[in-house]
Amino acid sequence: MPMNDNSAPTLDEQAGHCFACGPANPQGLHLHFDRSEHPETGHPTVTATVNLTRIYEGPPGYIHGGIIATLFDEAMSKLNRPLDTLAMTRHMEVDYLRPSPLYQDLTLTATHERREGRKLFHSAQLHNAEGTLLAQAEGLFIAINPAMIPSNITPEKAGH
Numbered sequence: 790m791p792m793n794d795n796s797a798p799t800l801d802e803q804a805g806h807c808f809a810c811g812p813a814n815p816q817g818l819h820l821h822f823d824r825s826e827h828p829e830t831g832h833p834t835v836t837a838t839v840n841l842t843r844i845y846e847g848p849p850g851y852i853h854g855g856i857i858a859t860l861f862d863e864a865m866s867k868l869n870r871p872l873d874t875l876a877m878t879r880h881m882e883v884d885y886l887r888p889s890p891l892y893q894d895l896t897l898t899a900t901h902e903r904r905e906g907r908k909l910f911h912s913a914q915l916h917n918a919e920g921t922l923l924a925q926a927e928g929l930f931i932a933i934n935p936a937m938i939p940s941n942i943t944p945e946k947a948g949h
């Protein structure tokens with residue numbers, strides 16, 4: 790794992806193996822998000838283009854539902870940093886409205902809705918290129934103590 794000069798890993802380095810967004814995970818999705826502000830509420834919003842192959846297939850020709858949940862979990866988690874909060878997913882609901890096709894550019898978006906103390910409420914959507922809503926989610930993230938996140942994970946420490 791790359792280290793900074795003080796050998797304390799940065800948050801990005803700690804998250805480098807994240808299955809959805811980590812650049813260091815050879816089997817990950819390598820999602821990249823652009824961040825902006827919602828035009829009406831000013832709340833943080835993130836967007837990514839996803840185009841998935843059969844590795845992620847569920848029904849023939851379509852993305853597996855668990856992977857769609859992963860996309861939503863990741864997109865909503867990306868809202869926590871602009872809110873200056875380290876948080877983990879506590880609850881998520883997903884509506885699968887239409888099958889989500891493989892091999893097509895789909896637009897993944899997430900927006901912060903509201904905060905109640907440690908509780909962050911976010912929403913997320915997946916649209917096809919025609920603008921049809923394919924799936925949507927609501928998520929509850931809970932602000933955590935940074936000490937919950939181990940600073941250095943190795944296979945040896947994980948028992949492998």
Ligand SMILES: CCCCCCCCCCCCCC(=O)SCCNC(=O)CCNC(=O)[C@H](O)C(C)(C)COP(=O)(O)OP(=O)(O)OC[C@H]1O[C@@H](n2cnc3c(N)ncnc32)[C@H](O)[C@@H]1OP(=O)(O)O
Binds near residue numbers: 804876908938
């Ligand atoms: C994460 C850091 C990563 C750093 C790098 C970023 C890279 C990105 C990677 C990100 C990867 C993607 C992200 C991932 O995949 S994160 C991985 C998936 N998530 C987890 O593994 C989290 C596991 N859970 C926990 O560790 C604990 O439960 C945590 C720490 C989250 C909270 O435990 P804690 O004991 O502290 O709190 P609590 O359980 O009492 O609950 C708290 C409050 O919530 C209320 N509540 C519960 N349910 C509902 C509901 N349905 N509607 C409304 N409210 C609800 C509940 O009543 C309570 O309210 P109150 O009584 O306090 O008022």
